[in-house]
Amino acid sequence: MKISIERATLLRAVSQAQSVVERRNTIPILANVLIEAEGDSVSFRATDLDIEVVDRVTAQVERAGATTVPAVTLHEIVRKLPDGALVALTHDTAKGRLEVSAGRSNFSLATLPREDFPVMTTTEYTCNFAAPAPVLRRLFDKSKFAISTEETRYYLNGVYMHVADGENGRSLRCVATDGHRLARIDADLPDAAEGMPGVIVPRKTVGELRKLLEDDEAQIAVSVSETKIRFATPEITLTSKVIDGTFPDYTRVIPVSNSRKLEVDASEFAKAVDRVATVSSERSRAVKLALDEDRLILSVNAPDSGAAEEELAVAYGDERLEIGFNAKYLLEIASQVDRENAVFLFNSAADPTMMREGSDSSAIYVVMPMRV
Incomplete structure (x- = not known):
C-alpha cells in the first residue's frame, strides 16, 4: 500500500x-x-x-x-x-x-x-430514514447532560430515542434521566421513521455522534434495528450497539399539575445561581430559591464556608414558596435554554419542578428538589 x-x-x-x-x-x-x-x-x-x-x-x-x-x-x-x-x-x-x-x-x-481486525457484523436494519444534522444535534445536545453515570443502572447510561405522541402529533423524541433530573426533547418525525423501534443510544456513542453533526447542511442517514443504530454521511459511518435494557416509564415523573409559574431571564438566572453557589460546599451545592410577588431571592448558607444571597426581578404572581435545588443541576438545565426566558412550574417544595423554554413545550426539563 x-x-x-x-x-x-x-x-x-x-x-x-x-x-x-x-x-x-x-x-x-x-x-x-x-x-x-x-x-x-x-x-x-x-x-x-x-x-x-x-x-x-x-x-x-x-x-x-x-x-x-x-x-x-x-x-x-x-x-x-x-x-x-x-x-x-x-x-x-x-x-x-x-x-x-x-x-x-x-x-x-x-x-x-x-x-x-474485528469488523462489526452488518445487521438488517428495520427502519431507515434521513434527518437534518441540526435536528439530531438539538435532540442529543439538549438531552445528554441528564445521562446517568451510575453503572449499576446501565439502562440509564444513554439517550432513549423513540417515536412518541407529542402535542402536535407524532414526534421523534430523545429522553435522558439519572433519577435526579430529566430532559425530554421532541422534533418533527422524519419521513419513514414511523416504525422505528425505541433504542437507548450509549453515552460514548452520543459523544462520537456530535462530530458527524457539525455541518448544518448535512443530511444524516439513520438506520435502526433492535440491537444496533447507524448514523451516516457520505464520508463517515458510525455504527453502534444499543444498550440492551428497558428504559423506565419516564412519563410518570413529568408533572402535569404544577400551577405556580415563574418566568425569568435564563441567562441572568444562570449567572446568579453560579455566583451564589461559589460559597456552597462542593458536596451538596444546595441553592435555596425564595419566591414572592415578582421577586426571587437565591441564597446559599454553608456554615463551614460562608453565605451568599442575590435578588432577581422575575414574573411570579403565586403564593410565597421556598424550594432548594442542587446548583449544578440548575445550571445545567438553565444553560439548555436558547430563548431569552425560562419558565419554571412548581407545585410544592417537595415535588419535582418542570422547566421549559418560554411557551415552547418541545423541550422540557424536570429536576428534583433538595431539602435546604
Whole structure:
C-alpha cells in the first residue's frame, strides 16, 4: 500500500478513529486503526467492539492495500506535522511496518495484520430514514447532560430515542434521566421513521455522534434495528450497539399539575445561581430559591464556608414558596435554554419542578428538589 494525502484531511479522519479506540484494552488490535486504500479513496476504520467508525477520504493511491497501525500514535504524529504538508503512507509488508513521511520527517510504525481486525457484523436494519444534522444535534445536545453515570443502572447510561405522541402529533423524541433530573426533547418525525423501534443510544456513542453533526447542511442517514443504530454521511459511518435494557416509564415523573409559574431571564438566572453557589460546599451545592410577588431571592448558607444571597426581578404572581435545588443541576438545565426566558412550574417544595423554554413545550426539563 502506498498513498499520499493532505495533512488536514488525514488529521480529521485519524482523530475520529483514535477517539473511538479504548486507551486501556487487553486486545492489541483494538488499539489500531484499519487503513484500506483502493481506487482514489482511503478508509480509516476503528472499533472498541461496541462502536465502529469508518471515515472515507479522497487520496492519491499509488498502490492499493490495507494494514493496521496504532491509532493514537498515528494521530499524534499527524497532529504535530506542519499545516499544508503532504503525507505519504507506505506499507512495507516484508518488514511489517508503515512508513509515514512528510517533508523531512520520517516515522516507522509497527503494524498488525488486517485479518485480525474485528469488523462489526452488518445487521438488517428495520427502519431507515434521513434527518437534518441540526435536528439530531438539538435532540442529543439538549438531552445528554441528564445521562446517568451510575453503572449499576446501565439502562440509564444513554439517550432513549423513540417515536412518541407529542402535542402536535407524532414526534421523534430523545429522553435522558439519572433519577435526579430529566430532559425530554421532541422534533418533527422524519419521513419513514414511523416504525422505528425505541433504542437507548450509549453515552460514548452520543459523544462520537456530535462530530458527524457539525455541518448544518448535512443530511444524516439513520438506520435502526433492535440491537444496533447507524448514523451516516457520505464520508463517515458510525455504527453502534444499543444498550440492551428497558428504559423506565419516564412519563410518570413529568408533572402535569404544577400551577405556580415563574418566568425569568435564563441567562441572568444562570449567572446568579453560579455566583451564589461559589460559597456552597462542593458536596451538596444546595441553592435555596425564595419566591414572592415578582421577586426571587437565591441564597446559599454553608456554615463551614460562608453565605451568599442575590435578588432577581422575575414574573411570579403565586403564593410565597421556598424550594432548594442542587446548583449544578440548575445550571445545567438553565444553560439548555436558547430563548431569552425560562419558565419554571412548581407545585410544592417537595415535588419535582418542570422547566421549559418560554411557551415552547418541545423541550422540557424536570429536576428534583433538595431539602435546604
